[in-house]
Amino acid sequence: MKSHVPLQAGTLLLIMSGLMAGCSGLEPWVKPYERDRLADPIMSFDRNPISESYIDHVHEAREGARGATGSAGGGCGCN
Amino acid sequence: MRKTLPKLMGSLVVAAALLAVPVIAADTTGPAAEFSLQSRAGEAVSLSSLKGQVVLINFWATWCGPCRKEMPLLEQIQKKYAPLGFTMLGVNVEEDTRLMDTFLKDVPVTFPILLDPANGVSKLYNVSAMPSTVIVDRKGTVRFIHQGYMPGDESKYQDLIRQLIREKA
């Protein structure tokens, strides 16, 4: 299957820049004083970075897929 | 085509960036909007009852890092200027008051903490960042609005408070 990295990355970029340009007339719909629930540690995607990066490593060492996990990633020769 | 496509994307992105207009809350100067809120101590506090004093209204919450950092510094300001006709009002915007109680046990303050769980006063003052600081003079006019907290902001507040204290009511 051919890789279309330049086309896919470019399309994503265009969508995002369109969103950002279009947002100029919009007011933020969640006020800063309404961010309490989102600030709760249970709502964090990354509550325990040491554990999340370990589990990402457990997956990456045994699976064909890699990337888009939120972790920066590092290498290893895991067999 | 492979090489021109990324370049085209790049110029489109730059064009879109130039069109993006920042969203910043409008300044509100003029007379400070009147409000009345329950304090932690249980009594009703209204802004109009403080006319004649210089008032600093600080909107805060325990989940906001800069707010927690600012609190002890606000207490220092309160202690220093309260005898000169100044009062601080800490408006807490949280639904759950238990978090606030736990925080204030470790970081006690002597100025009134007002409860705004329904966010009515926050909306009235167009609070667009946490924390937000509004300084009102002895006549009840808004003289200063500041969003967020960065170390060093407390000296800006003190400079203005000293100046406003010298003004007549």
Place this chain on the structure above:
Amino acid sequence: MAPRAVLVAGAGVTEMKALLLLLALVSPAVFAEVLPEERADSLYHYYDGGGIEISGPSLLVRKSVGEKVSVSASYYVDTISSASIDVITTGASPDGYSEERTQWGLGVDYLHGDTSMYMGISTSEENDYKADTLNFSISQEVFGGLTTITLGYGSGSDVVGKIKTDFSEDVKRHAYRLGVTQVMTRNLIMGLSYEAIADEGYLNNPYRQVRYVDPADSTHWLTQAEVYPETRASNAAAIRGKYYLPYRAAVSGEYRFYTDDWGIDASTLEVGYIQPFRSKWLFDFKYRYYTQNAADFYSDLYPYANAQNFLARDKELSAYHSQGPHVGVTYTFLDRQGDRPMKSTVNVFFDYYQFNYADFRDLTSDADAGTEPLYSFDAKVLQVFLSLWF
């Protein structure tokens, strides 16, 4: 194939530069980014599955220096005993082996208004593999702090060795990452991430063999070394979300799609639920399902020697699925503001995985070549860690 991989890398850089320019032009919003929390974590990890046991410590410390800079340092060790099934049964190490891998990392975060920049290096070393990685990322809060855009770039340089030989080959890796998190409502936050990775060099395992039908006896098989392409280009995109439930709990979901030019397509789906209990306890549950198809050049058993240009019998490149639950318990035994240390938790996490292979056979069986049962195994993963916020 090398020129195409280079073009992929070059095109990615152009787009990333353009997006960096876009981020610089978007004016700062009224919501400031904050430095990551200061904390120290010490973790013990243990993995037991498919005849392999891996355990060791992991340490992570993060400290702010002034108001704009945060530094982090990490130390991680894998002590491995036994070996995976394909290494044992293809003669490379019939009794298994014992090995140790050590990884060090160092990172710096720099905050400038609403922009946060990160740079980190990491080096991993074991007796037959050395990996060095450099990572950069830049993150910007926009739109009243409701949206955060992150761009990242990673560069890896590995040296592949083979014990008791002079064998040495290189691998170079480039990764491009794009992420957006968006506050949707007071209760819902979502994230999108995209990552493109391009590898170049010696991408296979120097010990691993493929098998082919013995021309003299079709019930037996013979082995030869695996042969991989010298490049690999992949794309992965993920969407995730977390929703706050009114009684203070949260549900989460994540879906990731992966595809690469070796022919592998993979999907990952994970759902989660986190439930606080009283003021000190936190329970979290997840269920993860992973499925992938095989690489174009993969085969469990080739009909004869040198059947293709590329040969692979790595079960990680075969068609399979894995699934299993996660359970985690967290107890907060210190929780205060203003004083230091501020918060401390002890955590026990357990994950279980069931792997089922569709086209990888269990060669510990005596059956005729190609009729052995399909391989499957389960894995248990334990993490015990202590976290301290200061």
